[in-house]
Amino acid sequence: MSGTVHRFTARHRSTVLSGNGTVRRSAVIPEVLRRPRFRLVYFGMAVSLLGDASLLLVPAILAKSLTGSDAAAGLTLFFFTVPLCFSPCFGYLIDRVDRRKLLVVTCLLSGISLTPLIAVTGQGTVWLVYPVSAAMGCSYAVIFSALGGLIKAILPEHLLAEANGALQTTRQGLRLFGPLLGVGVYTGFGIGALVLFDMITFLVAAGVFAMLPAPRPLSPVSPAPPGRWREEFWAGARHLRADPPLRRAALALCLMFALAGATESLIFAVIEHGLARSPEFTAFTSTAMGLGAVAGGLRSSTVIARRGELFAIGAGIGLYGMAVICWTVPSEAVVLVAMMVAGAGLTLEGVARTTLVQRRSPGHLVGRVSTAFESLIGFAQLSSLLAGAVLVSLVDYRVLLAVVGLTVCGAGAYALRARRW
Numbered sequence: 001m002s003g004t005v006h007r008f009t010a011r012h013r014s015t016v017l018s019g020n021g022t023v024r025r026s027a028v029i030p031e032v033l034r035r036p037r038f039r040l041v042y043f044g045m046a047v048s049l050l051g052d053a054s055l056l057l058v059p060a061i062l063a064k065s066l067t068g069s070d071a072a073a074g075l076t077l078f079f080f081t082v083p084l085c086f087s088p089c090f091g092y093l094i095d096r097v098d099r100r101k102l103l104v105v106t107c108l109l110s111g112i113s114l115t116p117l118i119a120v121t122g123q124g125t126v127w128l129v130y131p132v133s134a135a136m137g138c139s140y141a142v143i144f145s146a147l148g149g150l151i152k153a154i155l156p157e158h159l160l161a162e163a164n165g166a167l168q169t170t171r172q173g174l175r176l177f178g179p180l181l182g183v184g185v186y187t188g189f190g191i192g193a194l195v196l197f198d199m200i201t202f203l204v205a206a207g208v209f210a211m212l213p214a215p216r217p218l219s220p221v222s223p224a225p226p227g228r229w230r231e232e233f234w235a236g237a238r239h240l241r242a243d244p245p246l247r248r249a250a251l252a253l254c255l256m257f258a259l260a261g262a263t264e265s266l267i268f269a270v271i272e273h274g275l276a277r278s279p280e281f282t283a284f285t286s287t288a289m290g291l292g293a294v295a296g297g298l299r300s301s302t303v304i305a306r307r308g309e310l311f312a313i314g315a316g317i318g319l320y321g322m323a324v325i326c327w328t329v330p331s332e333a334v335v336l337v338a339m340m341v342a343g344a345g346l347t348l349e350g351v352a353r354t355t356l357v358q359r360r361s362p363g364h365l366v367g368r369v370s371t372a373f374e375s376l377i378g379f380a381q382l383s384s385l386l387a388g389a390v391l392v393s394l395v396d397y398r399v400l401l402a403v404v405g406l407t408v409c410g411a412g413a414y415a416l417r418a419r420r421w
Helices: 002-011 029-033 034-056 058-067 070-085 085-092 099-113 115-119 123-154 157-176 178-189 193-212 229-233 233-242 244-261 263-274 281-305 311-326 334-357 365-389 397-416
Strands: 015-017 023-026
Touching: 023 085, 023 099, 029 034, 029 157, 034 058, 034 099, 034 123, 034 157, 034 178, 034 193, 034 244, 058 070, 058 123, 058 178, 058 193, 058 263, 058 281, 070 123, 070 263, 070 365, 085 099, 085 123, 085 233, 085 365, 099 115, 099 123, 099 193, 115 365, 123 334, 123 365, 157 178, 157 334, 178 193, 178 281, 229 281, 233 244, 233 365, 244 334, 244 365, 244 397, 263 365, 281 311, 281 334, 311 334, 311 397, 334 365, 334 397
Parallel strands: none
Antiparallel strands: 015 023
């Protein structure tokens, strides 16, 4: 009997009462966007993400174009990932300050950090791409972890998946034209125009976040007692280890990213050797991934409501693994379709992961649990990025893709085994 009740509740989680007291089914995104504070959050993130999407491929394209090296292009993501390994430092800050003000300051600093790209003019200055990538990684770690805690504070629990799905759908949907816009501006007007555009988007986002009213704190925040700061610092990691669903999800995702990070270097080999295309073709593969991500984001809240977060994480990981295997086929059509599947899988996994952290973490720990999660994934991804940058020059890229794809599928199966949680 209880199982029937749980299935009924999950199936009807998105229903609301109409004015006359009768139950009607509400559209997911309009219900979330009827919340004024979430509308501000959504608009601020959408503007910022437009700039991010336009700049997404440029550091790797700069490195590849100026050096001719797949490894140099892949290293841009290596430096982007390094700050994620130390994200618990950010988590301690996120949980102890006004997250709204933190978002404003981070957006302003993120815009300023892009200026060194203007000075990249040849092989002698290509190294400037890497500190900018590291600064973008810091921005990502702070903004999305702070955003997770802020959304938990302003929305009821039953709308968390819908809110995360809306943000992820918008974020990934911008891949449909953001990379093409960025490459177009870069090739037509130069890197300076593209940097200026992205800086403006960060400035607008900071202004929108500044308009948010201060949320009611979920729990009192006070300075850490003397001698207790280490305990406070690692509180998120301890909660992650003690909670079975969070621990299972973290292990599955670490297994996935322990090899999947290598695809950042391998995708350039696929484009150059498998498809005989220039590095700029990554704009089209990224757009295809964005198209799939839109589909995955639109369906993510429904999958989570019906089957749970762990099922969605396992299914998303499995879809990505199957897509990577298909990249070995030397066909533009097959690779582009596989990129769509990969985008759908990554978005489904991302929405489910964020929702799982929000639902299973106390409000005052969301920042530290989220950054502990990102740190584990970051270390796993960092190792595979280094391995991929080295192995892409030594081993046939198709062999590497097959190994990565099969391992990632195994990680998805590991998460699916615990879907009862």
